[in-house]
Amino acid sequence: MGLFDNLKSALKKTKDVLRTDVRDLLRSGEILDEAKLEEFYRGLITTDMGVAAATEVVETLRKEFGGRTVVPDKIWEVVRTQLKTILLGESGTGWDRANPIGPLNIAATGPTVILVSGVNGVGKTTSIAKLARLLHGSGRKVLLAAGDTFRAAAVEQLTMWSKRIGCDIVTKPPKSDPASVAFEGCDQAVARGADFAIIDTAGRLQTQQNLMSELQKIHRVIAKRIEGAPHESLLVLDATTGQNGLSQASKFSEAAGCTGIILTKLDGTAKGGVVIAIRQKMGIPVKYIGVGEQLDDLQVFSADDFVNALFDDV
Incomplete structure (x- = not known):
């Protein structure tokens, strides 16, 4: 398997929790109401991402999509973007794939x-x-x-x-x-x-x-x-x-x-x-x-x- 496939495989148990808890909440054409947002929040919490991150994501969904017809692709795109922003932190930039050893702090001279x-x-x-x-x-x-x-x-x-x-x-x-x-x-x-x-x-x-x-x-x-x-x-x-x-x-x-x-x-x-x-x-x-x-x-x-x-x- 490639690196991305390995990662998908490693995250299977976490993905299964999300699939079970949230997939049916975001059916196309339904209204994203408070009950669905609360269930979505609980689904995120089960992955142990923490109250702060889950709250931040749900607040964004409430602001942008609350009370509106569900368009799953748009909602998931917002969720992905927000979580990537959190993970990247203040730098806002990710790992340079041209560097195979990863984002290590390297000494200017010596070991x-x-x-x-x-x-x-x-x-x-x-x-x-x-x-x-x-x-x-x-x-x-x-x-x-x-x-x-x-x-x-x-x-x-x-x-x-x-x-x-x-x-x-x-x-x-x-x-x-x-x-x-x-x-x-x-x-x-x-x-x-x-x-x-x-x-x-x-x-x-x-x-x-x-x-x-x-x-x-x-x-x-x-x-x-x-x-x-x-x-x-x-x-x-x-x-x-x-x-x-x-x-x-x-x-x-x-x-x-x-x-x-x-x-x-x-x-x-x-x-x-x-x-x-x-x-x-x-x-x-x-x-x-x-x-x-x-x-x-x-x-x-x-x-x-x-x-x-x-x-x-x-």
Whole structure:
């Protein structure tokens, strides 16, 4: 399948919710009354796009089409346009498809450092491998730093991925200071002329203050070794958590200065609309999405493709 077909497939559960809840509301020739608008609102909410976004969309429909005869194509076009505007944020521009690695902040000189964080079980280590594969496949030299030193399986898994991808990795003995691994990773990235250094961190709950403080320390150490680093601080979120992801995004952003999100398990949830809620409430863009379990199943996020796939055939 092509990238757009993969995205449509990943959003199937979310699309099914919309198809069930809203398709019959917008029959051509009927009047778009308050009852239909209220049902439409509830249908949007079930995707976890959030109250603010759903309210904004319904208010626009009420203003432009309320009390008038339904013309489905026109209504869906307005919905698509509004949601794309929310997802694009203040920039108003999307991803340049000529750039296969996506909208990353690239260092002016030296290695670009990417710090990756998230709660336990969101697919962080696998997401790092997928991102490394994407960057390596585009001809960039990538170095990984296995900063989850308290979980031997994480280091072993990342080491296995590095060998499979063909990129360097920095590891230290179990229970080493994670900040020292991050520092060594940056040091080796400079020494080896790497284009990217991706720093893994241990999974942690946003409520564990001592571990969030540790994440702040890692961020500071990276900044001391390479000026301007980390150039990206990516938070890995599990799409199946829906609105709970907002709390994670808020707390991790405070600790690690999150610049973007990798949204995983999009293919396993009916809550794909959370992408919209996070962008609107937190102002943090989703930069990559996981649409499957294979190493190549990481896509650069496109607001146009996401909205078009979400409402295709609704």
